Amino acid sequence: MPIAQPTIETLDSLLPAEPLLMMGAGPVPIPARVAHANSIVINHLGDTMARIIGQVQSMARYVFQTASPWIIGVAGPGSAAMEMSITNLVWPGTKVLSVCNGYFSSRFAEMARRVGGDVEVLDVPLGEVVDLAQLEAALARVRPTVLTVAHGETSSTTFNHHLADIARLARAAGCLVVADAVCTLSTTPLLMDEWDVDAVVTGGQKGLSSIPGVSLIALSQRAWERIESRPSAPPHWCLDAKLAAQFWHHASYHYTAPVSGILALHEALHLICQETLERRFARHAGCSTAMQRAIEAMGLTLYGRPDSRLHSVIGIEVPAGIDRKEICSHISRRYRVEISGSFGLDIVRIGQMGEQCRAHHLFRTLHAFGSTMRDLGAQVDLPAGAAELERSLQRVGYDAA
Template identity: 65%
Template sequence: MLVQAPTDIVSLDNILPEEPLLMMGAGPVPIPARVAAANSIVINHLGDTMAHIIEQVKSMSRYVFQTESRHILGVAGPGSAAMEMAVVNLIAPGDNVLSICNGFFSHRLSEMAERNEAHVSRYVVPDGESADPEKVAQLLEELKPSALTIVQGETSNTVYNSRLPEICALAKQHNCLVITDAVCTLSTMPLAMDEWGVDAVITGGQKGLSSIPGVSLVAFSERAWEVIESRQGHLRHWCLDAKLADQFWYKKSYHYTAPVSGILAMHEALRLICSETLQGRFDRHERCSLALQGAIEALGLSLYVAPESRLNSVVGINVPDGVTGPEILALMSGKHRVEISGSFGPNIVRIGQMGEQCRTHHLFRTVHALGASVRELGVNVDLPTGVAELEKRLQVS
């Protein structure tokens, strides 16, 4: 018998709420109207219009990654696919790899290297701290890895590897490639790929860039591309093979059918970044995130990471005694229509400060939703002082 069409399916109009949740978690983040509109268009993936758009995406990406490299590739897939693309193209079975691990996503990079049969040594940084260049120098000397993996901003526990430039310089002295995950940080804070000497920078669409999930970017340095070019034999991954992807991204030829709508959305997201300018965007993110952090502390809550290692792109808040993270999340989303994130590990809740999340009106709504929710759950917080602090730090006239 043929399988029949299900009869219990309802349209999205009946599933999606009238007022969507304000997405203030660790991603995906709200997208600008221009990005949403671009995402609704389908065009020929190999026509002249697409070729023109791809040229612009590469040119704008060079600015956003701060690189002159001609080896920026798009990936039809999540940030993890871009991570895997960097790993499998630069790390061969049998290679020695140093993975700096200070959270869930940096562990994921090390696992990817291990699955590709590399010999992986992990520098597990104490929770809540950023990687120490002295320790990295020692490990580079000892292990002589051909590649090092690191996450600039660990979304999972809100740690910022602030000394990435020094780590890159050390790696260069040891002829070791640096693979950096900048999924939540790219365009929210400085990352100067060429100046710092990063060999692969990975980003997803749905966080710092404020585009849609499912289309990601990887930028390879010239040094990294030489490694890719010199590879003998076939890579085990067909979709993630950078040399095959190069066919589409640089030679107007076919690799697989590109996610045209997602690339158009990425185009618009990048264009908005270029018109805001990187510096303007960094300033907006810093101002908003610091104001949010100040407001949270003024409420009477505490932040998970000490200022010197604290990530601005995602803010981790200790769950106060007597309540649970899921209770806070449920009240914030159910009653206030504001969604924030729980945690991968520590007892925290997380509020994102990436792209469109860094807007004054979103911050007021989020701080109010957080303060009102924990107060309703029986925690003694000072909501007026929290909101006043936010206003003061944002310098609202």
């Protein structure tokens, strides 16, 4: 008996008439140029694509702050870039030390276990950064070949601000350093070469303000030499860095590349280069500080110690008697603003990445968030928060935001 044709709703009936303002922990709003580029399809092995790949690598070297030739794209989310780093640098018996202070740093450890790595976890309390003396002791005890760390742990809104010191200790111990920079790359300084970080991974959908599903990894020459010395092919064919290099460095076939996503990534990187990293870092620091001060002026409490808070994703403690899931549902349903819940912590998270860091987005989000909290019964002073946001943004200048 033939299968009946299903009745499928159109996108018009599935999507809201007014798009949500994406102010959570990612994905983020994308600029019009990026959206337009994502609508174009070209030959993945043609001359135009080869030129685009070269430009993506050149711009990415600036954003990663590396002279390494080993810039490779990944047809997948930031987690696929994480997995490419692990599946190529770790094999059965490789000793791995994973600094874990949240969900995503723990994902590194899980990935390493799945490819046979001998993994030791250095647990750090949520909301805190790793103690360098404890790290040095763990390095001496474990003697790992690979160290993994999240530069920005979005799940707990924690900023491992001393990545340079982490890498220095790892280098002294003869260890390669792999860093997750999905929410920090282009939002806060990360000097890959100067800090001696061997692999930095990022996704398109957060700091870079591109689309989800196309990511980047930058590898040092040391990391590439280890990849070339791998005793056997990695278990994941699509994530084999040497196969990927055939496309990214020799315009040869690996698989059909996500050409539209690469074009979008090209435009996102181009916008970063036009803005310059210095201005972009200042914009993110100024906007995030302004939003944090505004949240506190409303009478709410920020999560985590001030010296370990991310600029790119801020956490707000939920007042007693308020359901964090209801906060996210209410602000989306009534005010058309999307923020994020958490991974077990009683916080909600507001993103401050790329296009999120614009004054008009901040004011709309603050009003929606404060109104939501008031609607749900929390005692907040929304006018005081709005006034503080205005004062703080004036200090950095609206042009910068």
